[in-house]
Amino acid sequence: MILGALVIVVVAVLVVNYFKDQKGTSLPFLSKQGTEQTEQTGAKTHTVVQGENLWQIAEQYYGSGYNWVDIANANNIADANQIEVGQKLNIPDVTPKQATTTAVEQKAPNAITGATYTVVHGDNLWNIAVRAYGDGYKWVEIAKENKLVNPNIIHAGNVLTLSR
Numbered sequence: 001m002i003l004g005a006l007v008i009v010v011v012a013v014l015v016v017n018y019f020k021d022q023k024g025t026s027l028p029f030l031s032k033q034g035t036e037q038t039e040q041t042g043a044k045t046h047t048v049v050q051g052e053n054l055w056q057i058a059e060q061y062y063g064s065g066y067n068w069v070d071i072a073n074a075n076n077i078a079d080a081n082q083i084e085v086g087q088k089l090n091i092p093d094v095t096p097k098q099a100t101t102t103a104v105e106q107k108a109p110n111a112i113t114g115a116t117y118t119v120v121h122g123d124n125l126w127n128i129a130v131r132a133y134g135d136g137y138k139w140v141e142i143a144k145e146n147k148l149v150n151p152n153i154i155h156a157g158n159v160l161t162l163s164r
Contacts, residue, residue, distance in 0.1 A: 044091035054080045057089065059100055066097035112162065119158040125151050132162050 046057055054068035054077075061067070072080050074092040083089070112132040119128075125139035125148075132138070143151040146160050154160075 043093065046089045046091055048083050048085055048087045048089065050085050052083075054083065057091075061091050062094075062096035063099050064097045065100040067094065070094045115162055115164055117160045117162055119154050119156055119160060121156045123154065123156070125154065128160065 044061065046061070048057070054071055055065040058067040058071055059065045068080060070092050071077075071089060074090045077083065110131055112128065117128060117132065125142050126136045129139040129142055130136045132142075139151065141163060142148075142160060145163050148154070
């Protein structure tokens, strides 16, 4: 009997979450009280495009990816990985946290803008990715694009292809 009650509670939670996540829901017990007020105050909104995540959106508006939590909270997003293309997000007016953007995003003089790059002494894929894309974690894409067997070994004079 206890197991049956537990199953009913779990199913009820799943059903409520399903309807809560649906766009344009009109169930009164699921409506967000602050939504109308946010729209009336003229707060910023952002429409999600392909390939974006909350970290990137936060960097765009605040200069700090750490503010993704503020965006998630303002939009009642429980799972930050579940944003959809075309979804409109309210951008709250909050204080930016520690900056995560670098001078590369501001087009520093040492930024790599071409489709190829010739490796110089002292380079590594991380630094090349930061200069080319503004994101060191994209070193993996560079390694795959150039079919590098050992990404830790690159030599001065190598010409790397950078996908744009």
